[in-house]
Amino acid sequence: MSEQKKAYEHVIRERWCKGCNICVAFCPKQVLTLRNGKVFAERPDQCIGCRLCELRCPDFAIEVRERGSGEGESRDASNVDYEIKPEAHHD
Amino acid sequence: MSDILKYFRQNRLPHIWCPGCGHGTVTGALVRAVGKLKLDKNKVVVVSGIGCSSRAPGYLDFDTLHTAHGRALAFATGIKLSRPELKVIVMTGDGDCTAIGGNHFIHAARRNIDITTIVMNNNIYGMTSGQYSPMTPKGMLGTTAPYGNVERSFDLAKLAVAAGATYVGRGTAYHAVLLEDLIEKALLNKGFSVVEAVTQCPTYLGRKNKIGTAVDMLNWFKESAVNVKAAAALPPERLAGKFLIGELHNQPEPEFTAEYAALVSQVRRKYDNFQGEVRECGQNSD
Ligand SMILES: Cc1ncc(C[n+]2csc(CCOP(=O)(O)OP(=O)(O)O)c2C)c(N)n1
Ligand code: SF4
Ligand code: SF4
Ligand code: SF4
Ligand SMILES: [Mg+2]
Numbered sequence: 542m543s544e545q546k547k548a549y550e551h552v553i554r555e556r557w558c559k560g561c562n563i564c565v566a567f568c569p570k571q572v573l574t575l576r577n578g579k580v581f582a583e584r585p586d587q588c589i590g591c592r593l594c595e596l597r598c599p600d601f602a603i604e605v606r607e608r609g610s611g612e613g614e615s616r617d618a619s620n621v622d623y624e625i626k627p628e629a630h631h632d
Numbered sequence: 633m634s635d636i637l638k639y640f641r642q643n644r645l646p647h648i649w650c651p652g653c654g655h656g657t658v659t660g661a662l663v664r665a666v667g668k669l670k671l672d673k674n675k676v677v678v679v680s681g682i683g684c685s686s687r688a689p690g691y692l693d694f695d696t697l698h699t700a701h702g703r704a705l706a707f708a709t710g711i712k713l714s715r716p717e718l719k720v721i722v723m724t725g726d727g728d729c730t731a732i733g734g735n736h737f738i739h740a741a742r743r744n745i746d747i748t749t750i751v752m753n754n755n756i757y758g759m760t761s762g763q764y765s766p767m768t769p770k771g772m773l774g775t776t777a778p779y780g781n782v783e784r785s786f787d788l789a790k791l792a793v794a795a796g797a798t799y800v801g802r803g804t805a806y807h808a809v810l811l812e813d814l815i816e817k818a819l820l821n822k823g824f825s826v827v828e829a830v831t832q833c834p835t836y837l838g839r840k841n842k843i844g845t846a847v848d849m850l851n852w853f854k855e856s857a858v859n860v861k862a863a864a865a866l867p868p869e870r871l872a873g874k875f876l877i878g879e880l881h882n883q884p885e886p887e888f889t890a891e892y893a894a895l896v897s898q899v900r901r902k903y904d905n906f907q908g909e910v911r912e913c914g915q916n917s918d
Contacts, residue, residue: 557645561652566847596664596808597850599656600646601637618642 548608549590551582554619558602564594573603636660636667641693648687652846654805654831658752659688661808661829662721665815676719679708681733684759684833685725685752694721702733705740708747716889719819720746726753726767730786734766741795744823745888750815751788751826754833762836773840788828793881798823800881804830804853807877814879823887830857830875 551573560578570587573580573594580603582588592605602619640663649655666676676694680686682701689696699707704722712720729737729751740747756774757763764774764781767788771780792800799821803811811829818825832838832849843849860878863871 559646559651561846563652563846563850567850593808596660596812597657597805598660599649599653599805601640601656601660617637619645621643 547590548586549588549605550585550608551588552604552606553580553582554600554602554604554617555579556619557600558598559600561599563597563599564603567597568594636663639663639666639673639693641691644691647691649684650833650835652832652834652849653684653758654754654829654833654846654849655685655688655752657805657808658685658750658811658829658831659691659723661803661812662688662723662750662815663692664812665819668812668816669819671719671819675717676721677708677711678721678723679704679711680723681725681728682759683725683728683757685723685754685831686728688723688752702728702731702736704728705733705736705747705749709736709740709743709745712745712747712889713892716746716893720748721819722747722749724749724751725758726751726755726788727757727763727765730766730788730791738791738795741792741797741824741826743888744796744798744885746822746824746890748815748818748821748825749827750818751828752831753788753828754831754837755785756833756837756840758833758836762833762840768837772837775836775840788826789876789880792826796824796885797826797881798883798885799825799879800828801826801879802828802830802875802877804850804857804877805832806850806853807857810859810877817879817882821882821884822890823884830877 558579560575564580565573570589572584572588574583590605594603595605673694678689678692678694679697680689681699681704697707704724708720708722753767755768757765762774763776767785768774768781769785789800789802799818801814803814814827818827830853832846834846834849838849856874857877858874860876863876
């Protein structure tokens, strides 16, 4: 079996991302861009898995994983809206 | 990273910090170091004072305490003395730690009490909108220094070493791998450990001084920081305007709560063996 190049995928937590551009600017392989003010992995195949984006992100909004690591969906609360609506009422 | 999310109060996120603020990167580095050391989160206490930086413990799922401005180390000292088995971490800002809290800082260092102090140094009072701090470099602008700061700034690492800290390191939000490594070593040191984490406040320091975006500020750290190992081989003129990063001091010495416990048991033994006759009294002075 030939040595296969490792492939990576990105877990992005859009609700936490503030679009500061830090991960985009310092990615050594220009993998990432901003789209509508949020990070987006445009060229995931170029990713070398250095994880610098993940370590520098001030908002814990991006994570890099080896593809096929079998970790499944990221289990985080970034899609839960914890805000209590002003019109909320309690009976 | 999902593995470190268990240390967060995820329902408090996204955090309050501005886009590009370095405080989140430093908080991430601390959490990763704690995760690497597999510390039991029920045995970790994180204490802070007041400031944007001091908001950090509110996002962390340890036992946390958000105290009065400058007083994090005073509260932390009480916690550590009463429960020496706990891992006590202080998260503080340059203003919180070196201005109003400066006295607590030097005395905690002098005692060598086993507390890991992470100073998020953004060279400014962020929370109150950009007044200069004791760590604002000379010449830089702040809302209270509209023509440039005329005061000299502290070198926090030198201050910590001179006051008696036994582990001192400096990293930046750009050098995130180094920062995590320094925090890990600081957590392992049994004694007073200080990690100065140079971070960016794009909203006030950056804007006031026209440094640009968070990315520009990180580039500024990249260009101005010199690793202490590399610095040893450089002539002094190449170090002008630069600052050192890396492990700057590591010299273990007897730790305060251990010394205190030893004293307590020594005194207790003495009185337990007391047989009567003229009592040698340890505390009665009247
Ligand atoms: C006793 C007291 N004095 C002054 C203040 C106002 N105050 C709040 S935060 C702060 C400065 C915080 O600066 P720093 O520790 O550098 O934190 P940053 O916001 O830069 O992260 C000041 C002076 C206060 N809250 N309490
Ligand atoms: S560094 Fe984090 S917050 Fe900033 S753009 Fe990238 S993912 Fe978003
Ligand atoms: S892991 Fe490295 S190469 Fe991949 S996106 Fe992040 S910074 Fe870029
Ligand atoms: S004011 Fe400065 S220190 Fe405070 S959150 Fe904003 S960028 Fe960070
Ligand atoms: Mg500050």
